[in-house]
Amino acid sequence: MNQNGNVDIEDLELDKMxxxxxxxxxxxxxxxxxxxxxxxxxxxxxxxxxxxxxxELVGLLPHYYEGIRKAATSSLLEIIRTFYDLSEPAxxxxxxxxxxxxxx
Amino acid sequence: MTLVENPLTQRTACTALDALLEILHDNIDQYLQLVMERLxxxxxxxxxxxxxxxxxxxxxxxxxxxxxFLPYFQPTMNRLQHFLVLTGExxxxxxxxxxxxxxxxxAEAVGKDVFRPYFPDMMxxxxxxxxxxNARLRECSFLFFGVMAGLFGDEFAPYLPSVLxxxxxxxxxxECGDENDIRMPSSFIHHRTKLIRSxxxxxxxxxxxxxxxxxxxxxxxxx
Numbered sequence: 001m002n003q004n005g006n007v008d009i010e011d012l013e014l015d016k017m018x019x020x021x022x023x024x025x026x027x028x029x030x031x032x033x034x035x036x037x038x039x040x041x042x043x044x045x046x047x048x049x050x051x052x053x054x055x056e057l058v059g060l061l062p063h064y065y066e067g068i069r070k071a072a073t074s075s076l077l078e079i080i081r082t083f084y085d086l087s088e089p090a091x092x093x094x095x096x097x098x099x100x101x102x103x104x
Numbered sequence: 105m106t107l108v109e110n111p112l113t114q115r116t117a118c119t120a121l122d123a124l125l126e127i128l129h130d131n132i133d134q135y136l137q138l139v140m141e142r143l144x145x146x147x148x149x150x151x152x153x154x155x156x157x158x159x160x161x162x163x164x165x166x167x168x169x170x171x172x173f174l175p176y177f178q179p180t181m182n183r184l185q186h187f188l189v190l191t192g193e194x195x196x197x198x199x200x201x202x203x204x205x206x207x208x209x210x211a212e213a214v215g216k217d218v219f220r221p222y223f224p225d226m227m228x229x230x231x232x233x234x235x236x237x238n239a240r241l242r243e244c245s246f247l248f249f250g251v252m253a254g255l256f257g258d259e260f261a262p263y264l265p266s267v268l269x270x271x272x273x274x275x276x277x278x279e280c281g282d283e284n285d286i287r288m289p290s291s292f293i294h295h296r297t298k299l300i301r302s303x304x305x306x307x308x309x310x311x312x313x314x315x316x317x318x319x320x321x322x323x324x325x326x327x
Contacts, residue, residue: 023239024279027246031274034246038264041253045261049268056275 029067032060036075040082054079108142114150118143118157125164132168139165140176147183152195156202159184163206166213173213180210181222188229197238204233204244208251216255227252227263234270242274 035053039046046053057079060072107117125132125139132139143165146158162180166173187203190196207226211219230245249267253260 024277027239027243027274028277030243030246031271034250034271035268037250038253038260038267041250041257042261042264043258045258045264049264052272053268056272060275 025065025068028060028063029065029071032057032068032071032075036078036082039079040085043082043086050079105138105142108146114146115154115157118146118154118161122157122161122164125161125168128168130168132165133172136165136169136172136176140180144176144180144183147180152199155187156195156199159187159199159202159206163202163209166206166210170213171215173210174218177210177214177218181207188226188233191236197236197241200233201240201244204230204241204248208248211255212251216259219255223252223256223259231266242270246271246274 035057039050039053054076057072057076060068063069063072107113108121110117121139128135140162143158143162147155147162150158166176184203184207187199188207190200207222211222211226216223226248230248233241233245249263249271252263
């Protein structure tokens with residue numbers, strides 16, 4: 001390769017390097033979001049997949065792209081929330097009288 | 105609206121229109137007919153790159169107008185369906201993805217009962233989008249699944265066994281095409297990837313400069 005060719009290769013390598021991350025990273029971000037959306041939409045039908053989905057999401061938590069970390073975190077919280085909804089929780093009632101001095 | 109007709113300005117004009125429609129909410133009602141007439145015409149005549157923007161703008165119009173979009177739903181679906189079978193690279197991929205997004209938006213606007221006749225077919229298109237080997241198309245399909253699940257709830261359940269494997273696979277895929285090819289100082293790429301990338305791509309000169317600052321790790325061995 002001549003000099004020009006050399007520059008082209010460098011450009012190409014650099015392009016490829018950046019191409020790498022964004023498209024696939026955004027895809028993963030959406031994939032993480034989608035798992036929680038599916039669970040909260042299909043409820044009990046999702047049970048066979050919920051464990052694997054949770055594991056995948058936990059696996060994404062240390063990811064270097066903050067969009068993925070955020071998506072994975074909020075999806076995990078959404079999974080917890082959906083489980084709570086499915087547990088047919090009793091309506092929350094204010095109560096639990098605070099007795100002063102109890103916390104001394 | 106005249107800018108939308110002029111080939112020189114239509115792409116930019118539609119982008120602006122898209123942004124405007126997105127925030128118009130109820131105020132869109134008085135403009136909806138005009139907007140839809142013009143945009144529907146462009147779907148037939150405009151070049152591919154403009155069609156993508158037009159499709160996005162129609163999606164925004166549907167989002168803003170909600171059930172008032174109903175009269176336009178079926179004619180628009182008939183026009184857009186052709187875009188879902190595009191298999192080319194670049195602009196065709198972009199148009200196909202945007203169309204998928206827009207159809208999801210339509211479904212939310214018109215409600216599940218009106219959309220139901222299209223549901224199985226569109227799911228099939230979404231699965232085909234996953235097969236295309238393109239990250240952007242996979243992303244659009246996943247989004248579409250989310251929208252459909254939200255809309256159809258239990259009715260979506262039969263699709264779960266085929267929807268989840270690709271999603272799990274997506275989470276696990278490597279992000280570097282050829283891992284052994286390039287090792288960059290990772291701290292450098294890791295942050296603000298998108299930012300740096302879009303910058304470099306806009307200005308070739310910066311790209312060169314960057315190369316001088318951070319030379320490709322192992323001396324570029326030829327392929």
